Amino acid sequence: MPTASDFERMLRGASLRVTAPRIAVLSAVHTHPHADTDSIIGVVRQNLGAVSHQAVYDVLRALTGAGLLRRIEPQGSVARYEARVGDNHHHVVCRSCGAIADVDCAVGHAPCMDASDDHGFVIDEAEVIYWGTCPVCTTAAKSS
């Protein structure tokens, strides 16, 4: 788990100013992967006290733009954030409870990047979302 000074280094590395809300948000996303904005606000407030929701939205956007965070928003869900960036990985989402888990890319280095017919598009990223049922919900469904 990165420390506050690690977060500070990350911010400086991205030429972003170092502020308490930013460190708190970074830390919150690291400890709560795939959390939605509201949960992040809650965690940040637990650590810092009063922080406006606007500040958290701003920080999330700034950090996402700087590449320190990644924003994901599966259908039917609000925006969620995660700290794993730069390694091409994807997600499994549970249709029943909305749980999200990370999935490393199945097919090697730059996978799924081959569209059969790209219609002239210049493709720079392939985003994959697996839909299914998580272990908990699968068990619950069987026993009912």
Add this chain to the structure above:
Amino acid sequence: MPTASDFERMLRGASLRVTAPRIAVLSAVHTHPHADTDSIIGVVRQNLGAVSHQAVYDVLRALTGAGLLRRIEPQGSVARYEARVGDNHHHVVCRSCGAIADVDCAVGHAPCMDASDDHGFVIDEAEVIYWGTCPVCTTAAKSS
């Protein structure tokens, strides 16, 4: 292009009642692939006159649930609908203008279905979105 009676047959096949709004929505989505809800409302009203937005939302949900339409919502975009269902295909989205194009699945029958570590999830669908720049925006960027 399917006719009104084709749409009627599709609705009956899904044991849904045949109503003017439903046929109009089906037709609108067929003629305007990847249209958002608002555009669909516009097209439907051009054909039928007054139709409440609620009716269109209801119809879209009913038809999506019945498998006659498919709902897609790329990040940063509102919900969009398309009529191509049942054939595993994906989408390319232009980062610049938001244009969407269909892409047939690159890797054969049930592709991308192999997550390297599924965390115990039972996966039933893999959704792929390619991000890039469409031909129009690529050209525009070059000439500037």
Add this chain to the structure above:
DNA sequence: TCATTAACTTGACTCATTCCAGAAAAGACG
């Protein structure tokens, strides 16, 4: 044709996210 039940209308409402303007703090520089 009539009864039943699903679908549509209207209008208010929710809720994530964004916009705005002023106050505060951070970093740079002398």
Add this chain to the structure above:
DNA sequence: CGTCTTTTCTGGAATGAGTCAAGTTAATGA
């Protein structure tokens, strides 16, 4: 260390896609 400039934070209002609820209308099937 103190001032200046820029960026960030606060608080509140606004936006907009989508939903809820109650009542009316119309499709279906006997």
